[in-house]
Amino acid sequence: MTHPLIPQIIDLATPVAETLGLEVVGAVFHTNQNPPVLRVDIRNLQQDTGLADCERMSTAFDAELEAADIIPDAYVLEISSPGISRLLSSDREFITFKGFPVTAKTTEPDSRIKEWKGLLVGRDETAVYLNQKGRQVKIPRPQIVKVELDEGKEM
Numbered sequence: 001m002t003h004p005l006i007p008q009i010i011d012l013a014t015p016v017a018e019t020l021g022l023e024v025v026g027a028v029f030h031t032n033q034n035p036p037v038l039r040v041d042i043r044n045l046q047q048d049t050g051l052a053d054c055e056r057m058s059t060a061f062d063a064e065l066e067a068a069d070i071i072p073d074a075y076v077l078e079i080s081s082p083g084i085s086r087l088l089s090s091d092r093e094f095i096t097f098k099g100f101p102v103t104a105k106t107t108e109p110d111s112r113i114k115e116w117k118g119l120l121v122g123r124d125e126t127a128v129y130l131n132q133k134g135r136q137v138k139i140p141r142p143q144i145v146k147v148e149l150d151e152g153k154e155m
Contacts, residue, residue, distance in 0.1 A: 036073070
């Protein structure tokens, strides 16, 4: 379950990231740790995300979080890159990873989960398209639970 502060945190982090040429791709607040850990994942829009990007975001966003004072207790701020092995969610990611091997998980009408593997062709408003050994498969978007890269796998 997503922590209730995550939408506010993303709203605070997004403009900070944009001024640094970065993009916020997600946030998680691990309150089961002591002290709690707030992890914000970022991506550099121009090149691979590096340690310098994380440091710049950490310094700038830490000041913004302190000023907003939305987290009352002590916590650890962690800025990281989500890496390549992750879920695809934005239109930009579906364009960037066209031709890459992916797995799409869907829910079937009888509540079973089905996996579709293939090379990503793209997506539109209605479906995600995969190439399975030269045959294009159309998967309706309402059935899709997630689409993730299959790093290092050949199709």
